[in-house]
Amino acid sequence: MPRPREFDEERVVLAVRDAFWDKGYAATSMDDLLRVSGLGKGSLYGAFGDKHRLFLRVLRDYDDANLRGLRERLAFAARGIDLVRDFLLGVADDPTGAAPRRGCLLANSTAELATSTPDVAAEARRSYDAITAILTEALERAQREGDVDPDADAAEIARAVLAAQLGLVALGRTGMDLAALTTVARSALAWLLPTPAPR
Amino acid sequence: MPRPREFDEERVVLAVRDAFWDKGYAATSMDDLLRVSGLGKGSLYGAFGDKHRLFLRVLRDYDDANLRGLRERLAFAARGIDLVRDFLLGVADDPTGAAPRRGCLLANSTAELATSTPDVAAEARRSYDAITAILTEALERAQREGDVDPDADAAEIARAVLAAQLGLVALGRTGMDLAALTTVARSALAWLLPTPAPR
DNA sequence: CATGTTGTTGACCGATCCGTCCAGAACACC
DNA sequence: GGTGTTCTGGACGGATCGGTCAACAACATG
Numbered sequence: 001m002p003r004p005r006e007f008d009e010e011r012v013v014l015a016v017r018d019a020f021w022d023k024g025y026a027a028t029s030m031d032d033l034l035r036v037s038g039l040g041k042g043s044l045y046g047a048f049g050d051k052h053r054l055f056l057r058v059l060r061d062y063d064d065a066n067l068r069g070l071r072e073r074l075a076f077a078a079r080g081i082d083l084v085r086d087f088l089l090g091v092a093d094d095p096t097g098a099a100p101r102r103g104c105l106l107a108n109s110t111a112e113l114a115t116s117t118p119d120v121a122a123e124a125r126r127s128y129d130a131i132t133a134i135l136t137e138a139l140e141r142a143q144r145e146g147d148v149d150p151d152a153d154a155a156e157i158a159r160a161v162l163a164a165q166l167g168l169v170a171l172g173r174t175g176m177d178l179a180a181l182t183t184v185a186r187s188a189l190a191w192l193l194p195t196p197a198p199r
Numbered sequence: 200m201p202r203p204r205e206f207d208e209e210r211v212v213l214a215v216r217d218a219f220w221d222k223g224y225a226a227t228s229m230d231d232l233l234r235v236s237g238l239g240k241g242s243l244y245g246a247f248g249d250k251h252r253l254f255l256r257v258l259r260d261y262d263d264a265n266l267r268g269l270r271e272r273l274a275f276a277a278r279g280i281d282l283v284r285d286f287l288l289g290v291a292d293d294p295t296g297a298a299p300r301r302g303c304l305l306a307n308s309t310a311e312l313a314t315s316t317p318d319v320a321a322e323a324r325r326s327y328d329a330i331t332a333i334l335t336e337a338l339e340r341a342q343r344e345g346d347v348d349p350d351a352d353a354a355e356i357a358r359a360v361l362a363a364q365l366g367l368v369a370l371g372r373t374g375m376d377l378a379a380l381t382t383v384a385r386s387a388l389a390w391l392l393p394t395p396a397p398r
Numbered sequence: 399c400a401t402g403t404t405g406t407t408g409a410c411c412g413a414t415c416c417g418t419c420c421a422g423a424a425c426a427c428c
Numbered sequence: 429g430g431t432g433t434t435c436t437g438g439a440c441g442g443a444t445c446g447g448t449c450a451a452c453a454a455c456a457t458g
Binding site for chain 1: 221222223224225226300301302306307309310311312313314315317320321323324327355356358359361362363364365366367368369370372373374375379382383386387390
């Protein structure tokens with residue numbers, strides 16, 4: 001019956017996501033979003049609602065994709081500890097340094113909006129809880145595989161790993177020297193693991 | 200010769216700082232700043248320049264005050280390790296939880312603006328380098344005092360401590376349960392220190 | 399091909415944005 | 429007390445903000 005959409009919803013969400021990611025929520029205007037999405041005003045509002053709702057949609061999609069990726073890597077990881085290692089070292093893993101400088105959309109958004117926008121803070125808790133659960137699973141596997149002290153509290157380590165990663169993300173955003181960032185990541189990793197000698 | 204100022208510059212900077220801290224840079228309007236400062240437009244622009252310059256002034260004052268406080272606490276600390284402990288546990292040290300939820304003005308600003316405003320990223324590097332230097336000094340003292348492994352690289356630990364603290368700040372901003380935040384801080388601390396049993 | 403429903407486009411709105419400017423007020427100095 | 433300089437408050441400006449709306453286009457259905 002109705003006229004069909006002329007655009008791919010996912011493409012629009014990704015384009016809009018990049019705009020928010022690069023400029024932040026408040027500094028991104030609806031005109032920016034129309035430009036990067038290529039849509040007219042009516043289409044964008046009709047499909048996603050106002051700026052705030054669109055942003056939350058983008059943020060949730062971003063988080064879900066991250067979590068999916070993390071779960072997938074856990075499923076395919078040779079050892080549980082590999083996921084933990086990648087999770088920390090991955091922050092600095094970009095020869096150009098662009099990714100660390102860009103940071104994480106969720107972390108950036110939380111820092112910008114958590115006070116004024118409870119939705120964003122709640123989304124951050126949801127996402128961080130999920131990440132903690134995945135890391136906990138990975139660490140429990142690592143305990144069974146002999147890579148982590150079996151008497152330690154896996155959930156507690158998981159939270160600490162998450163904190164370290166968030167700190168690395170924050171440091172990366174300052175434009176900190178990439179080698180230094182990698183060194184910090186390795187240090188953070190070394191504390192957690194009695195086992196494999198780095199390098 | 201000239202007519203004297205009718206306002207206290209420092210009071211204005213503090214009031215403006217709180218406004219930026221609570222709403223972020225972009226979401227804070229000049230009208231907001233006029234309101235909280237109580238100044239007229241001519242006065243604010245005459246004394247501090249435009250919004251961007253005013254913000255940088257506020258941010259630098261904030262950082263300088265932080266660094267002064269840190270240096271002072273190092274000077275008066277009974278042991279070097281005490282400063283490191285306070286630096287980490289202090290993130291969650293507020294019964295109401297308001298301070299963790301508010302986060303750090305520098306961290307918030309870096310997350311919001313680092314991409315588009317190189318000044319802010321540079322200021323963050325400056326501040327974090329200074330903090331690392333202070334923590335390094337504290338850790339070297341702790342090494343001499345037998346609280347930290349003397350063979351460890353103090354500067355490397357300092358950077359890792361800074362990363363952990365930034366991660367805690369980020370977690371606190373999500374509104375995470377205060378007890379959980381304290382636990383994470385204690386865990387992070389425990390990694391670094393072979394010595395004193397926490398609690 | 400007629401009809402009905404939805405998508406698309408862009409003009410348009412009031413509000414708010416940041417910054418300039420100017421007329422008048424308040425002091426220091428002679 | 430006159431004079432000069434700065435400070436003060438607010439009117440004003442052009443630009444941009446987010447959001448609505450109506451006319452038109454494009455399809456699915458019968």
